[in-house]
Amino acid sequence: MRGIAAMTRNPLIVALFLTLAIAGCANKKTPNNAADLGLAGGAATPGSAKDFTVNVGDRIFFDTDSSVIRADAQGILTRQAQWLNQYRQYAIVIEGHADERGTREYNIALGARRAAATRDFLAARGVNASRMKTISYGKERPVAVCDDISCWSQNRRAVTTLSGAGS
């Protein structure tokens, strides 16, 4: 599919696609995808960056001071790998982040370790390592800003970001 414009000629296909997209969202009740983080703005074209973020889930979360890929994250990363293996036009940057409950330099290292663990998991499921780069932001880029565990648990994350689309 090239995009919404190509599909609108057939109302039936549009209706079918929307139904699937909504069902897909409804099935994901964990906080581990961007739809639940308020990033969703409706249906996304399969193969688009939005499709990846909304329907696959671009981020996983970690336990305190840990870079172990949790069981709930393994499902997301497995879906990420399937999607990335289907849409090979994207280069991938994996961002590793830490919550604020650690000191600055250690958290930079911790974020790097989380990014590497995520990269290695994807590589083990067939994503070509040469497509993937990692970067650590330590605790410099929180997404949730409050002073308790509800925010810290959202900030301990690795985010798989896409670049080089359409190339």
Place this chain on the structure above:
Amino acid sequence: MKRFFQAMLTAAALTLGVNAVAVLPAHALVEIDVNKGNIEPLPIAVTDFLSSDALGAEITGVIAADLQRSGLFAPIDKGAFIEKISNPDAAPRFEDWKVINAQALVTGRVTQEADGRLRAEFRLWDTFAGEQLLGEQFFANKANARRIAHIIADAIYERLTGEKGYFDTRIVYIDESGPKNQRVKRLAIMDQDGANVRYLSNGKAIVLTPRFSPTRQEITYMSYEGGEPRVYLLQIETGQRELVGNFPGMTFAPRFSPDGQKVIMSLLREDGNSNIFAMDLRSRTTTRLTNSNSIDTSPSYSPDGSRVVFTSDRGGQPQIYVMGADGSGQTRISFGGGSYSTPVWSPRGDLIAFTKQTGGEFQIGVMRIDGSGERILSTGFQQEGPTWAPNGRYIMFFREAAGSGGPKLYSIDLTGRNEQPVPTQNYGSDPAWSPLLE
């Protein structure tokens, strides 16, 4: 630093012809024993330096504020003064100062030389012994009036405590502005009392952990410019920047060696762990110091350069380790329960300052270099990043109180009783104290 300031400042001893001598009396009554456990601040009268404008009072205000913040001195309110100093070349009426319990007295004068430079003279008096303890004069550009004040405060501190001062120093730190999830971070430098703030980066890239060179007007820091987080060198006066080394991965947590010739830092490995390397800035050769499957970071040299203290989580959580400067004999020294990080070796060589996390709180503390004698100086919701004043008596760090929105800078002395906020225009973090300026 020497090269930059040499031309600006000259000092000379002042002697008084009348009835006092500038020779340091061995029997002076007024002295502070800084090694006593509970220090009673010394009452001192700092009189406005005679001057034709407001500069005299301005300079003495800076001196009194420095002395007050040290916790070792209690400047007396000017309203209590009896004698009005009209001739700073003559001995004061000691009785007038003893009556208000001023154990030490500072007098002085500021004048302008024919070439436009300022001339500041001051004398320090022991009122109970009835003698002069110090008499000196300084020349400087008018723009450096505050520096003169800090230098005089250092001279007073040193004469009365017997240890080096720390007022003529600067702080490099990270200025933080904007909301927490879009924070703008800029490199900034200021005097240790918060005056003369100057920005050294434009805020477009994240900058972190600046550290002073012990020997030059230079800092090393980490920047995300160009999307690659790496360690840089920056010449403070020229703004000239340079990448430290050409490593395949991220470099971070830089610090200079005591001779200023090396930068020690962490290098990210392909497997996600981080090890410690030292890079010689002249030969550009790098030496690996650690090779563990763990996070090894925050290295800091001992003042003689023979050892390095660092953070490692090789034992399961971050703890403090010491090793030889060649990487030999890596030994854990922190065993107090909780996790420890950001170790910094004292300029005196006897203590290591650290951040400790325990019971959901962050603490700033010190321990001896074998890990014994741990003392917690400050406990808070979120605080970290100690840096030592060059005399090894004061520590600066940053703290973010719960719900406060951002971090601010604080200083604390080794007793833990004298904590002071360090004023900054915006939020501030990652402070690093300079050596004494020259």
